[in-house]
Amino acid sequence: MTVNMTKGQAISLQKNDGGTLTAVRMGLGWQAAPRRGLFGSRTREIDLDASAVLFADKQPVDVVFFRHLVSDDGSVRHTGDNLVGGVGQGGDDEAILVDLARIPVHIDQIVFTVNSFTGQTFQEVQDAFCRLVDETNGQELARYTLAGGGQYTAQIMAKVHRAGAGWQMTALGTPANGRTFQDLMPAILPHL
Amino acid sequence: MTAELVRGQNHPLSQARLEIRVSAGKPVVAGATLSDEHGKVQGVEWVAHPGSPTLPGIEVSKQAAADHRLACDLDALPETVHRVSVLLALPTGVGGPVRFGAVAAPFVAVTGLDGSEVASYTVTGLDAESAVVALELYRRQGAWKVRAVGQGYAGGLAELLTDQGLPQARQLAGSINEAVVQGLARSVAAPPPRAADGDRSRHAATPALGQDQGGSTSPGAPGQVSPQHGHPGGQGPIASGAGPGAPQAAYPTASAPADPSAVTHPAGAGGPVNYSHPGRQAAAPPPPPPTAPPARPGQPAQPVAGDATGWSMEERLYNQVWGMFEDLARSTAAYRSAVDFAESRMEQELDKALSDPRARIGGQGDAAREAARAKHAELVDRAREALDRDLAQLTAEAEVVEPALPPAFARWDNPAWHGYRVPMEIPMAVRLGDLHLPESAGLSIPMLVRLPLERGLWIDSGRTGSFEGSIADSDDLRRLAMDTAVAHAARLLAVYPAGEYTVHVIDAAGSAASSLAPLVSTGVLAAPPAVGAAGVNEVLARLTQRVDLVQMAIRGGAADSLPSDLDPAEQLLIVNDFPHGFDDRAVTQLRYLADEGPAVGVHLMLVADREDAAAYGPLLDPLWRSLLRLTPVPDDHLADPWVGHTWTYDPSRVPPGSQVLQHVLTQVATARRSWNR
Numbered sequence: 001m002t003v004n005m006t007k008g009q010a011i012s013l014q015k016n017d018g019g020t021l022t023a024v025r026m027g028l029g030w031q032a033a034p035r036r037g038l039f040g041s042r043t044r045e046i047d048l049d050a051s052a053v054l055f056a057d058k059q060p061v062d063v064v065f066f067r068h069l070v071s072d073d074g075s076v077r078h079t080g081d082n083l084v085g086g087v088g089q090g091g092d093d094e095a096i097l098v099d100l101a102r103i104p105v106h107i108d109q110i111v112f113t114v115n116s117f118t119g120q121t122f123q124e125v126q127d128a129f130c131r132l133v134d135e136t137n138g139q140e141l142a143r144y145t146l147a148g149g150g151q152y153t154a155q156i157m158a159k160v161h162r163a164g165a166g167w168q169m170t171a172l173g174t175p176a177n178g179r180t181f182q183d184l185m186p187a188i189l190p191h192l
Numbered sequence: 193m194t195a196e197l198v199r200g201q202n203h204p205l206s207q208a209r210l211e212i213r214v215s216a217g218k219p220v221v222a223g224a225t226l227s228d229e230h231g232k233v234q235g236v237e238w239v240a241h242p243g244s245p246t247l248p249g250i251e252v253s254k255q256a257a258a259d260h261r262l263a264c265d266l267d268a269l270p271e272t273v274h275r276v277s278v279l280l281a282l283p284t285g286v287g288g289p290v291r292f293g294a295v296a297a298p299f300v301a302v303t304g305l306d307g308s309e310v311a312s313y314t315v316t317g318l319d320a321e322s323a324v325v326a327l328e329l330y331r332r333q334g335a336w337k338v339r340a341v342g343q344g345y346a347g348g349l350a351e352l353l354t355d356q357g358l359p360q361a362r363q364l365a366g367s368i369n370e371a372v373v374q375g376l377a378r379s380v381a382a383p384p385p386r387a388a389d390g391d392r393s394r395h396a397a398t399p400a401l402g403q404d405q406g407g408s409t410s411p412g413a414p415g416q417v418s419p420q421h422g423h424p425g426g427q428g429p430i431a432s433g434a435g436p437g438a439p440q441a442a443y444p445t446a447s448a449p450a451d452p453s454a455v456t457h458p459a460g461a462g463g464p465v466n467y468s469h470p471g472r473q474a475a476a477p478p479p480p481p482p483t484a485p486p487a488r489p490g491q492p493a494q495p496v497a498g499d500a501t502g503w504s505m506e507e508r509l510y511n512q513v514w515g516m517f518e519d520l521a522r523s524t525a526a527y528r529s530a531v532d533f534a535e536s537r538m539e540q541e542l543d544k545a546l547s548d549p550r551a552r553i554g555g556q557g558d559a560a561r562e563a564a565r566a567k568h569a570e571l572v573d574r575a576r577e578a579l580d581r582d583l584a585q586l587t588a589e590a591e592v593v594e595p596a597l598p599p600a601f602a603r604w605d606n607p608a609w610h611g612y613r614v615p616m617e618i619p620m621a622v623r624l625g626d627l628h629l630p631e632s633a634g635l636s637i638p639m640l641v642r643l644p645l646e647r648g649l650w651i652d653s654g655r656t657g658s659f660e661g662s663i664a665d666s667d668d669l670r671r672l673a674m675d676t677a678v679a680h681a682a683r684l685l686a687v688y689p690a691g692e693y694t695v696h697v698i699d700a701a702g703s704a705a706s707s708l709a710p711l712v713s714t715g716v717l718a719a720p721p722a723v724g725a726a727g728v729n730e731v732l733a734r735l736t737q738r739v740d741l742v743q744m745a746i747r748g749g750a751a752d753s754l755p756s757d758l759d760p761a762e763q764l765l766i767v768n769d770f771p772h773g774f775d776d777r778a779v780t781q782l783r784y785l786a787d788e789g790p791a792v793g794v795h796l797m798l799v800a801d802r803e804d805a806a807a808y809g810p811l812l813d814p815l816w817r818s819l820l821r822l823t824p825v826p827d828d829h830l831a832d833p834w835v836g837h838t839w840t841y842d843p844s845r846v847p848p849g850s851q852v853l854q855h856v857l858t859q860v861a862t863a864r865r866s867w868n869r
Contacts, residue, residue: 074525105574179306
């Protein structure tokens with residue numbers, strides 16, 4: 001069962017049987033939009049980058065992105081930079097794996113962002129999505145479509161935060177502009 | 193709108209706060225010089241470099257890296273600064289490329305803070321240059337502009353800085369390099385992330401070997417090319433672009449782990465021809481890894497030895513040990529980060545409680561302070577709980593892994609050494625000691641380094657900062673250092689097949705006779721320890737000649753034309769009490785061996801106190817840096833490649849009173865005689 005999330009919706013990351021999740025994957029997939037007109041078959045490459053920022057009490061502590069693929073504590077791992085997106089498949093082109101049990105005790109929120117490194121806006125991207133998967137069994141927990149991508153080069157996708165003893169995910173879907181996560185920090189802070 | 197500049201072209205800058213991004217493909221040093229209206233750099237305080245990364249208005253990285261982002265605020269620069277030159281240089285003395293012609297053309301871009309590119313420039317056309325002024329930002333009629341310069345210097349940073357009118361150019365260039373290399377030299381080289389292809393072909397030949405432990409020490413697979421044929425400097429893929437004679441495999445940076453195939457044995461000139469397809473090396477599937485018994489619900493899985501990827505038990509254990517090393521580094525990073533956070537939060541809350549006027553009267557302030565301390569204690573307790581959980585798991589893993597280790601990876605007190613038999617195959621790594629962190633003193637991680645050694649070893653017989661080192665008296669320390677060196681040498685002799693490792697000893701003062709006794713009495717040395725200046729010169733001359741011959745043969749592609757009396761084994765030279773008995777010429781020869789030797793199978797083990805060589809001044813700095821420093825007593829001086837914690841190194845010591853060295857070396861000598869070598 002997949003939940004299609006809308007902006008601002010929160011879901012709890014409890015398993016149906018009551019156990020808590022131990023590992024989740026934030027997947028990001030996209031395709032470059034074909035250009036119309038003459039030479040329409042020539043698509044331009046689009047490089048989207050997924051990043052995860054780890055916060056402790058609203059202060060950024062660590063970040064996982066294409067230049068720092070593993071958080072110092074090892075709990076959050078980026079599978080590596082994909083420069084061109086998918087070639088028609090619906091799979092994840094970049095993924096960030098989060099080992100929830102291993103996250104340091106002071107980290108209470110992890111914010112996931114997507115940036116267009118090559119500068120195209122989301123209007124030029126097709127089928128872009130962000131999804132959260134239970135890494136232990138491959139089950140999709142939530143999917144957020146980058147629908148109606150306007151004149152924006154970045155999006156703050158979702159946050160995973162502590163709720164009681166477990167974790168919760170909230171879809172944010174806030175558009176923003178910037179090339180890497182650093183440019184998004186001012187836009188992230190209000191969501192913490 | 194990006195302006196793609198060509199050499200000499202300029203472009204106006206409308207913003208004052210800029211970022212200069214550099215990407216070079218290989219680690220480079222980035223710096224910046226400030227100069228006045230006459231184009232002169234007034235002094236060393238006008239140069240931003242890794243040793244002094246921040247100046248008003250400009251900040252550069254502290255270390256060499258393939259990518260840099262330099263921050264620049266033109267408004268914050270002093271009024272007298274009229275030009276900012278952005279320079280790039282290749283780090284020297286670390287075994288990396290020495291000329292820009294050997295690396296991809298560096299790309300430099302000036303961007304705004306939002307990441308929008310203002311101007312970019314690809315520095316093309318470089319060849320023998322090792323330093324280059326890439327861009328300059330300069331004032332013109334009250335406004336700033338950027339110009340693509342691309343001026344290279346074959347003489348490196350020293351020549352570049354001299355050209356900018358800096359009087360102390362040469363000293364500064366030296367200290368910049370020092371700062372960079374120290375950053376690199378402290379890190380333990382990262383393991384290859386996956387099994388190298390060279391290893392696969394090596395182990396695929398003996399697929400059944402991993403199943404029993406005894407077998408891993410004496411597998412019956414020949415086919416291992418002898419190292420000095422199979423391991424020529426310049427055969428590894430990453431060395432292909434470099435000039436001849438620059439051994440690339442010794443590049444010890446943590447951020448750019450050496451290409452795995454460069455540290456193993458590509459079948460090179462003169463060795464047996466490797467017919468296997470590089471992309472399809474696995475002829476037979478490896479034996480399945482041992483399976484863990486299913487965990488009881490709610491309990492962590494029981495650890496098993498060899499629970500990692502690999503084509504043989506040896507490789508799996510190696511990967512498992514490195515996995516434990518990384519896990520311990522990261523778990524500790526999580527703990528330290530949480531504790532730091534708890535402390536900074538408590539300080540903030542205490543400050544707030546102090547500055548709140550309402551809190552000053554009555555018990556409110558005390559209550560707030562009490563609450564802040566309680567929050568701190570609670571978070572630290574939880575962090576410690578998480579660390580203890582991880583430590584318990586890793587300790588349980590270490591308890592099953594340690595007894596399963598083959599001799600090359602095992603402690604001297606491991607029973608594997610009692611069942612020792614001379615191996616038929618070179619192991620992939622050797623244990624040089626143990627590593628632990630203050631938070632986890634009870635849990636030691638074996639420090640495994642790949643064979644053949646990429647760097648020489650320096651057993652430091654000087655006083656260290658550690659407690660144990662400061663109480664031992666200096667003669668004891670020297671003896672201890674030599675004992676440690678002998679134990680390392682004995683281990684290397686024992687884990688190589690019979691006759692494939694030759695050890696030479698220089699003991700100019702003859703002061704280490706008791707330490708050397710196990711090597712001398714069992715007859716495993718190539719010759720008695722060399723004494724006196726004549727002995728020093730004779731051994732150095734022989735090894736230097738050997739390095740020259742092998743290098744010439746490899747360069748000429750004529751490895752089969754080497755003289756037949758040339759010992760094909762790998763060579764280890766132990767030098768006790770360096771620089772005692774060394775004249776200038778001998779020191780030069782030793783440096784040559786340290787630089788050129790590892791690529792052709794000649795390795796150094798220096799037992800020395802750096803103070804004793806102080807007379808040589810900075811001349812020997814590159815020598816010390818090129819060696820992996822080990823200590824005879826526990827000392828915290830090694831960094832891991834992931835987080836950069838400072839680890840305490842504890843050498844592998846032979847248990848007191850144990851005859852294990854005699855026992856093992858006697859077998860080595862016997863095997864050698866029976867092989868008639």
